Amino acid sequence: MDKSKYIDRFIDVLKIRNLCDNSVDNYLSHLYSFLSFCESLNKVPEEIVSDELAKFISQGNCVSSMKQRKGTIRNLYEYCLGQGFKMMYLPNPKQDKYIADYLTPYELQKIFNSIKNP
Numbered sequence: 001m002d003k004s005k006y007i008d009r010f011i012d013v014l015k016i017r018n019l020c021d022n023s024v025d026n027y028l029s030h031l032y033s034f035l036s037f038c039e040s041l042n043k044v045p046e047e048i049v050s051d052e053l054a055k056f057i058s059q060g061n062c063v064s065s066m067k068q069r070k071g072t073i074r075n076l077y078e079y080c081l082g083q084g085f086k087m088m089y090l091p092n093p094k095q096d097k098y099i100a101d102y103l104t105p106y107e108l109q110k111i112f113n114s115i116k117n118p
Contacts, residue, residue, distance in 0.1 A: 001044050003035045009080040030072035045076065050086055057090065066093035 010031055014024050037056045038045050053073060060066035070090065078084035103111070 001035070001039055003032075006035060006045060006076065006080065007031065010076055013075060013079045026068060027072050027075070030069050031076065034069070034073055034076070046081060046083065048086070050090060053086060054090055057093070060093075063093045063095050 007028070010027070011024075014027060019027070034056060035045070037059075038048060041048070041052065043052075056073070057066050057069045060069050070087075070093070074084070074087045077086050
């Protein structure tokens with residue numbers, strides 16, 4: 001597989017979007033990973049099916065990484081390969097829910113009471 005043709009097309013798309021250097025670096029890092037993933041399957045990106053795309057996306061370490069991977073391959077398929085339909089039915093990774101840490105009214109009152117007014 002000639003990776004350079006995919007990389008060159010993708011860089012052209014990123015230039016049009018006028019992204020900052022860090023964003024470009026992140027996109028390219030995920031693109032390199034995706035192209036290596038394709039090579040491991042002995043396929044070119046045009047031959048990859050939705051199940052394989054989902055497998056690549058789910059290899060991210062956390063939800064934000066999975067979203068970045070999905071965004072990268074979405075841009076590749078929509079703007080470079082004209083196969084955006086492959087992304088239509090892939091679900092978006094869901095952000096983990098967490099309970100925010102906060103102080104109880106009693107703890108807040110203790111803090112306020114400990115402040116000396118000059």
